[in-house]
Structure formats: structure tokens, C-alpha cells
Amino acid sequence: MLAVLCGEKHPPDMHPIEQEATVRYTRADGLAEALRGADALFVYDFLSTAVPDAWHAADRLRWLHIASAGVDPVLFPGLRDSDVVLTNSRGVFDDSIAEYVLGVILAFAKDFARSVRLQDNREWRHRESERIAGRHALVVGTGPIGRAIARLLRAAGMRVSGAGRRARDGDPDFGTVHASAELNGHLSAFDFVVVVAPLTERTKGMFDAEAFAAMRPDARFVNVGRGELVVTDDLVEALRAGSIAGAALDVFDTEPLPADSPLWTMDNVFVSPHMSGDFIGWRNALVEVFADNFRRWRAGEPLRNVVDKRLGYVPSAD
Template sequence: MTKSIVCLQPLSSQQQERIRAAAPGYTLTLANAKAPDLQLLAEAEIIIGWAKGIGETLLRPESPLRWVQTWSAGIEKLPLERFKERGILLTNASGVHAEPISAVIFGFILMFTRNLHTAMRNQLNRRWHSDGQESELTGKTAVIAGTGAIGSETARIAKAFRMKTLGISRSGQPVADFDQVMTTAELDKAVSQGDFIINTLPITDETEQLFDANIFSAFKQGSYYINIGRGATTNTEALIAALNSGQLRGAGLDVFETEPLPEDHPLWNMEQVIITPHSAGTTDYYAERVVDIFTDSLEAYLDSGTPSRNLVDYARQY
């Protein structure tokens, strides 16, 4: 019986050929995530992507499904417990976003540092004005929560601006381009040193509401908060309170507890806040990078039965 790979995302003909070349003996079929063919999925050993309404078909006892490669870095919306019970291998798209998201992070940082967000608002009103508060990044400290692919790329770029870099991770282990890495338990001490606090964290039981009123109260007065990780890692009311009190001078936000952000939400009217619509990871290189990750892992899977890149630890939820 021919083994089957089904991809629920569009791929170019060249990308399809790369997968077929890496998996002799397998068929590759593209499916529509919005109207998936359940009969086709029922025969798949490997799924690329995921969609609503396919779980009951793919997770039945007799399903041949062995491996799911997600199209995103986040996995919180997947039926993780059922995957774990079935022994299904799960790999995510971590690493795909490092370049576009780090560019957005520095877009926020540079806008705040040079008051470009204010200049854009002034332009709309044809107002020629500067309050003389423009600064620069040399000697500033970036505290980066999460030292994975996005955090590491952000730290590398920060070094080009002669910034100091302080990382936060579960282990506190040293990582290239970070002057120091502290543990999550030391988050309050770390944020007190930062001019820019950058949240790149996934959502897990440990990170949910991690940035709360206690943590914001530990921020350096007049610092900036940037969140491109997950909205639920941050208590929005505590964030707004910190912005209103001046504890935070500004915030660059790509993710929110509720998405889309409601039209009547107070964050929209805060001039010290820059909002993007959860688009920081969007890039025209996205599919190519997912295929890179998948084909690398596919070689290891065919050789040993286990993908080599981005294998999710169900206990850690990433």
C-alpha cells in the first residue's frame, strides 16, 4: 500500500517536487483546509498543517497517522492530549518566523527611539513638530523573554546596534549574542534592567499571564514593552495600567488576549501604543521555510522513525 502525505496548505510545484524527491514511496496530495477531504485524510501517515473538523477522522484508533507537521510555531489550538495518547509525533514551524518577526521588533524599537510613530501622526495633521526627545540605541538594554530562534535573531541584531542583551529562559543557559541569560524565575529582576522588554514566548501553562501587574511594576520607569509572542502571556488590564501611569513609555503589540482586537478597545486610542494585526510572522518566504524544515525532518523520519527538527515535547507544550 502506498504511503500518503497530505498537505493542507498551498505549495508551489517546485516545493511539491522537493517533498516528493525526499520521500520516495510516498504520495503527496494537496488538500483544502477549508473543505478537507476526510476520505483522503483518513489514509494519511503524515499531515502538513491542520484544520477544524478533521480530528475525529485522523485520531480514530485505526488511523495510520504517525506525524503532524504544523504550519505555525504555536500549537495551543491542537488536540495535544489526544496526540500524546495516540503517540503521534508533532513538529512545529519554529524558526520560520525569526527574520520577519525580528524585523517587526526592530520596527517597533526604532519607531519609539526616533519618535517616528509620533511623526506619522503629525504628518496626518500636517504638523511640523518635534519634542526633542529622540534617542538612539547605543548602550540601551534589550531584555528578551525567550531565547529561541526569534529571540536569538533579535539579540544578534541588537548587537549590531551596540545594545546590551539580556535573555530569559526556563534554564538560564548561555546563548550566543546574549550578554547574560537569566531564568524565568528571575523575570522581575531582569525587566528592571531593560529599556526594551521583548516578549517572544509561546503560550503554555507556565507562561499564561506571566506579564502581570507584579511584573509590570518591576519594569524600569519609562521603558517599552513589545509583545510578538502570544497575547495570553500578558494581562492586558495590567499593561494598560502601566501605560497610563507612565511606568511604560510605550508598547508595540502584535498579539492580544482577544483577537481581533475589539474596535472599542482602549489600546486603539493610546498614542504611545503601536498595533499590528498579528502579522509579524507574515512573509512571502513562509512556505519555502516550512518546506525546508519538513524535508530536513523527513529524511530523519524515514531513517529512524523520528523527525529531526522542532519535535514538540508534550510535557513542555512546545
């Protein structure tokens, strides 16, 4: 018995799974009922916060799979302290997010947003632009998405370092990895700071006034992780005060970004609607990852992408 938490649209490509199990599709308001008697839960509506409220009804659940890389929406104490295995969609978004990050870095360097606005005014105004070759990016988050970002930025000629749980040198993708706990002491070295860390108790709000003050006034901040990694008011203030030069934000602590957020109208901010990883075909790819784990589960084989519920992400092999 499989429960699937989804919105109005069911996940695609579920027919083979429906041959193997009884599948109950439900929206948030029917989740408790659907969980009763379910062995597995597929959280396809990956931004839903409905799981904690319905958790009391999970009377025989053994496995929860989420159609995202970040597991923060379902990593509440009830699940953390249970024996339910949690798996995620590690791998699906890596290269797509990496392209997005390279794109926003080039858009900053080449002043594309201003070109769009000048074009809308039919205004011809030549500017000089920045090179990205040789410029130094810090990628905060050394999981597979961060690694894909690092490889692509390097391929495009940038220098790249990483930030992760423990400091080290000689990493194949990052070279130097700084310890996130000591990050502020290193931030002034970077032209671009790209955040893709998992959201955990350790990382929540790590980009605060102190961090932004440690960055260079000509540096840009890119967030493709989670909005709650950032203290939004501190970011707005840093952008207003010129302690940093710009931000490209694909994620926000409230989504959709409220209409009265000052971020919409700041001309050094690029806002996109939580889409950096969502390439054409991503929904099929997400179901493919689930279907592979479902087959393993039915066969009694080890699942892939098992989250360490204490850490809040799938630990790397290294």
C-alpha cells in the same frame, strides 16, 4: 497518505510531494474525514484550532508538522499523550522577527508613529529623540528567534540580557540569562522588554499586573510571541496608568484584534497584525521546511525540529 489542513489557498510548491504521496487538502470542516487513514498531517493553516475536534478520526497518524514556530494551537492533551511526532518550522522566522523587533525599538526611540500622525496633519513639530546605543533590552525566550533578536540588537549597539527556564551566565548571545520564574525581580533594569517565549502552561499570562508594575515607567514592552503570554487587561491598565511607557504588539489573545479593543486607540501602543515574521517568500520557506522533513520521513531518517511535547517547544542543543 498526507492530509494538509489549509484555507482557501493551498500551500505553494507542493508538486514534488504530490509525486510521492496521496495528498488530501482540506479546510477545518473536512479535517476529520481527511485524517481517516492519513499517516501524516501538515497543518499549513497554523492558527487553526480544528485539530483537537477532528482528533478522534486520526486512526493511523504518526507525524504532525505545523507551519509555525509556536505549537500551542495543536498541543492539546490528545496529541501530547499520543505517540504522534510533532515537528515545527523552527528557523524560518528568526531573522525576520529580529529585524521587526529592532525596527519597533527604533520607531519608539525616534518617535516615528508620532511623525506619521503629525505628517497627516501637515504639522512640523521638532522633538528630541532617544539613542538606542547602550540601552538595555531583555529578551524573554532563549530559543532561536530570541537569539536572533539578541544578536541583532547587540549589533546595533544595545546591551541585551535573556530570560529563560534556568538562570545562567556566559551565554554566547545573551550573556546573562535570568530565570523566567524570578523575572519580576529583574525587570526594572530594562529599557525594552521583548517577549518571544513559547506559550505553555508555565508562560501563559506571565506578563500580568505584577510584572508591569516591576517595569520602569519609561520602559517599552514588545510582544512578538503570543498574545496569551500577557494578561491584556493588565497591560492596558499599565499603559493607561503610565507604569510602562509604551507597547508594540504584533500578537493578541484574540486575533484579529477586536474593533472595540482599547489598544487600537492608545497613542503609546503600536499595533501590527501578526506579521512580524512574515517576510516576502515566507510561505515558500515554510513549505521548504516541511518538504525537507517529508523527504526524511519517506527515507526513514530522523526528522528535524521535533517538539518536546512536555516542554512545548524544540529543546535547544545546550
